[in-house]
Amino acid sequence: xxxxxxxxxxxxxxxxxxxxxxxxxxxxxxxxxxxxxxxxxxxxxxxxxxxxxxxxxxxxxxxxxxxxxxxxxxxxxxxxxxxxxxxxxxxxxxxxxxxxxxxxxxxxxxxxxxxxxxxxxxxxxxxxxxxxxxxxxxxxxxxxx
Amino acid sequence: xxxxxxxxxxxxxxxxxxxxxxxxxxxxxxxxxxxxxxxxxxxxxxxxxxxxxxxxxxxxxxxxxxxxxxxxxxxxxxxxxxxxxxxxxxxxxxxxxxxxxxxxxxxxxxxxxxxxxxxxxxxxxxxxxxxxxxxxxxxxxxxxx
Numbered sequence: 001x002x003x004x005x006x007x008x009x010x011x012x013x014x015x016x017x018x019x020x021x022x023x024x025x026x027x028x029x030x031x032x033x034x035x036x037x038x039x040x041x042x043x044x045x046x047x048x049x050x051x052x053x054x055x056x057x058x059x060x061x062x063x064x065x066x067x068x069x070x071x072x073x074x075x076x077x078x079x080x081x082x083x084x085x086x087x088x089x090x091x092x093x094x095x096x097x098x099x100x101x102x103x104x105x106x107x108x109x110x111x112x113x114x115x116x117x118x119x120x121x122x123x124x125x126x127x128x129x130x131x132x133x134x135x136x137x138x139x140x141x142x143x144x145x
Numbered sequence: 146x147x148x149x150x151x152x153x154x155x156x157x158x159x160x161x162x163x164x165x166x167x168x169x170x171x172x173x174x175x176x177x178x179x180x181x182x183x184x185x186x187x188x189x190x191x192x193x194x195x196x197x198x199x200x201x202x203x204x205x206x207x208x209x210x211x212x213x214x215x216x217x218x219x220x221x222x223x224x225x226x227x228x229x230x231x232x233x234x235x236x237x238x239x240x241x242x243x244x245x246x247x248x249x250x251x252x253x254x255x256x257x258x259x260x261x262x263x264x265x266x267x268x269x270x271x272x273x274x275x276x277x278x279x280x281x282x283x284x285x286x287x288x289x290x
Contacts, residue, residue, distance in 0.1 A: 047211040047235035048193075048202050057193050066192040081257045081264075082234050085227025090192035101263070108253065108261050112226045116253050118246070119226075 004028055004074040005098050005130050011038040011051065012076045012136055018043060022136045025051040025075040027059040027068065027092070034071070035059040051075060052083035056090050067091050076133040077101060084112040087123055094124040098133030149173055149219040150243050150275050156183040156196065157221045157281055163188060167281045170196040170220040172204040172213065172237070179216070180204040196220060197228035201235050212236050221278040222246060229257040232268055239269040243278030 004026055011024025015038040023039040037054030041047065052075055060066050072094040073087055078101040087095050095113065114122030149171055156169025160183040168184040182199030186192065197220055205211050217239040218232055223246040232240050240258065259267030 041211050044205075045209055045211045046202060046205045047213070048198060048205070048231055049211075050234075053193060057191060060189075060191045060193070064190055066186050066190050066194075068192070080230055080234065081261070082227055082230025085225055085230055086193055089195075089225065089227050108256055108263065111253055112257075116226070118253065 002033065004033065004072075005076070005096065005128055005133070007033060007036070008051075008074045008076050008098065009130070009132055009136070011036055012133070015039045015051070016136055016140055022140050023051045023075065023077050025055040025073055027055050027071050027073050029059075029063075029068075029071045034062050048082075050080065050083050052079055053086055056086050056092075060090065069093070072096065074098075074128075076130075077137065078109060078127075081108060081112055084109045088113055088119045088121055091121045092123050094126060096126045096128040098128055098130040099137060100127060100129075100134070147178065149178065149217075150221070150241065150273055150278070152178060152181070153196075153219045153221050153243065154275070154277055154281070156181055157278070160184045160196070161281055161285060167285050168196045168220065168222050170200040170218055172200050172216050172218050174204075174208075174213075174216045179207050193227075195225065195228050197224055198231055201231050201237075205235065214238075217241065219243075219273075221275075222282065223254060223272075226253060226257055229254045233258055233264045233266055236266045237268050239271060241271045241273040243273055243275040244282060245272060245274075245279070 008024040012022040016022035035058035037051045068090040078097040153169040157167040161167035180203035213235040223242040
């Protein structure tokens with residue numbers, strides 16, 4: 001069986017090698033990976049190009065639908081509000097994240113994922129703690145300093 | 146002088162004619178419109194394709210930078226969390242919106258725009274109320290029913 005978080009991590013490593021903040025994401029449906037993405041904001045110089053956005057964009061393209069029903073997303077770091085909003089907008093069923101975001105504030109991500117009336121949809125948010133997901137981020141920011 | 150909200154509204158009208166939820170956005174820098182966008186989620190079948198995301202993507206491309214310093218965005222409807230996050234990620238200075246979002250909850254958009262520690266940046270959020278921005282939405286949803 002494929003370990004989806006490990007696959008997301010392998011994408012984060014790709015980002016790392018390119019000097020990007022190492023974050024990776026995969027979208028899974030019916031036990032199959034239907035799309036992948038890794039952060040490429042610096043290369044593309046596009047504020048939108050986070051791992052999750054790229055993976056969702058590709059999943060929509062592949063399924064020819066903006067509704068990613070019965071899809072789950074595995075991401076190495078807890079999503080930012082933009083990506084949490086995108087995950088909810090795409091009606092993704094469950095979001096698994098491997099590292100917590102230490103800057104998180106007021107459970108805003110939890111609210112975006114389902115507690116707010118702004119969305120019709122509720123995405124489950126699951127902390128699937130994997131030390132390798134946080135270690136690569138720590139290493140990246142240590143080297144940047 | 147160009148009325149930027151009217152320009153955003155003209156983009157919302159384009160979306161309307163194409164059967165899309167009528168929302169438009171423009172990004173302005175130094176008194177000039179540097180990019181535009183309108184919602185095209187149905188046509189593209191991409192959950193990401195909101196007016197603001199498209200306008201931000203194009204502005205980054207035009208300025209060759211993910212940092213939209215000293216840029217403002219004019220959007221016909223108060224942004225959703227995804228777009229609010231994108232606006233903040235792109236470090237946009239000010240977001241003017243022409244219609245309020247009646248589903249808004251817990252000032253979540255205000256939090257995403259600056260009160261949360263998740264972002265280093267604070268975007269000012271200004272309700273520039275224009276009845277034409279809400280009227281076109283009301284008309285659209287009335288016809289959809």
